Amino acid sequence: MxxxxxxxxxxxxxxxxxxxWMWPDIDREYLGRFGIEYDDNLKNEIDGISFHETAVYFKNKFGISDSVEKICKDWEDMAYDKYKYEVxxxxxxxxxxxxxxxxxxxxxxxxxxxxxxxxxxxxxxxxxxxxxxxxxxxxxxxxxxxxxxxxxxxxxxxxxxxxxxxxxxxxxxxxxxxxxxxxxxxxxxxxxxxxxxxxxxxxxxxxxxxxxxx
CATH class of the missing domain: 3.40.50.1000 (HAD superfamily/HAD-like)
Incomplete structure (x- = not known):
């Protein structure tokens, strides 16, 4: 090879x-803050795109009022400890x-x-x-x-x-x-x-x- x-x-x-494994849980928790139900098809819609592009997608698809930068920061806060201690x-x-x-x-x-x-x-x-x-x-x-x-x-x-x-x-x-x-x-x-x-x-x-x- x-x-x-x-x-x-x-x-x-x-x-x-x-x-x-962690990302559907993070997405589910994040969307829940806005009273939005997580859809299992979401992972296929965002497959491979960048962190920033995913935030833009969420903002547009779900009508989230927070800035793209705020969305990214929230995800980072939710995931950082998992990357540092669990992955x-x-x-x-x-x-x-x-x-x-x-x-x-x-x-x-x-x-x-x-x-x-x-x-x-x-x-x-x-x-x-x-x-x-x-x-x-x-x-x-x-x-x-x-x-x-x-x-x-x-x-x-x-x-x-x-x-x-x-x-x-x-x-x-x-x-x-x-x-x-x-x-x-x-x-x-x-x-x-x-x-x-x-x-x-x-x-x-x-x-x-x-x-x-x-």
């Missing part, structure tokens, strides 16, 4: 760390990162999450030093499924897209990596089990956990 690969670029949530790495992840480092393969992160939460969870899990570059979708023009965040990360790593391997857990992210001209390995995650077959069809490789690659 890593033949001719010079860099591996990882999504964060559901890919490097097991964190997707764990995906099975075999750190050992695989060590394996890549031993092979001289460069590593970056391309995530739709907020920078402060990325930093909190990577520092908590002692994973930050593996990554030369961290790019969030808020730092590029278009979030996933557009290729911008992956292309920007590859450029900062100084590696051609064709020599990059992306690791992703959601359909929008897989499309983003493929649109960037990169190989994509999809990873199993309970949050997206209902679209497992679509993930397999869209990606070049599929794994249940990272131990398969060591």
């Amino acid at each position: 890593i033949k001719n690969i010079k860099a591996c670029i990882f999504d964060l949530d559901g890919t490097l760390v097991d964190s997707m 764990k790495e995906k099975p075999g992840c750190k050992k695989f990162l060590e394996h890549l480092r031993s092979k001289g393969i460069r590593m970056g992160i391309a995530t739709s999450n907020n920078r402060s939460m990325v930093d909190a969870v990577l520092e908590s899990l002692n994973m930050k030093d593996f990554f030369e570059v961290i790019t969030t979708s808020d730092e590029v023009k278009r979030g996933k499924p557009a290729p911008d965040v992956y292309l920007t990360t590859a450029k900062l790593l100084n590696v051609e897209p064709k020599n990059c391997l992306v690791f992703e857990d959601v359909v929008a992210g897989i499309i983003s990596g493929k649109s960037a001209g990169m190989k994509v390995c999809a990873i199993e995650d309970d949050f997206t089990k209902e679209v497992r077959q679509k993930k397999k069809e869209l990606s070049d490789y599929y794994i249940v956990d990272y131990s398969e690659l060591i």
Whole structure:
């Protein structure tokens, strides 16, 4: 899989760390503050888009009077402690990162999450030093499924897209990596089990956990 690969670029949530479980609960609690009932289809509507784009979506869809910045800050306050104290790495992840480092393969992160939460969870899990570059979708023009965040990360790593391997857990992210001209390995995650077959069809490789690659 890593033949001719010079860099591996990882999504964060559901890919490097097991964190997707928390977001429906946060969305449900947040909407409840406004007397709005959570709909299970919501996760598919916001799949892959950036933190800021999601806040804009919520503001428009649900008619929330708070500013986009206030919505983002509220979510950050609700999620920060979970990222710092509760979120764990995906099975075999750190050992695989060590394996890549031993092979001289460069590593970056391309995530739709907020920078402060990325930093909190990577520092908590002692994973930050593996990554030369961290790019969030808020730092590029278009979030996933557009290729911008992956292309920007590859450029900062100084590696051609064709020599990059992306690791992703959601359909929008897989499309983003493929649109960037990169190989994509999809990873199993309970949050997206209902679209497992679509993930397999869209990606070049599929794994249940990272131990398969060591």
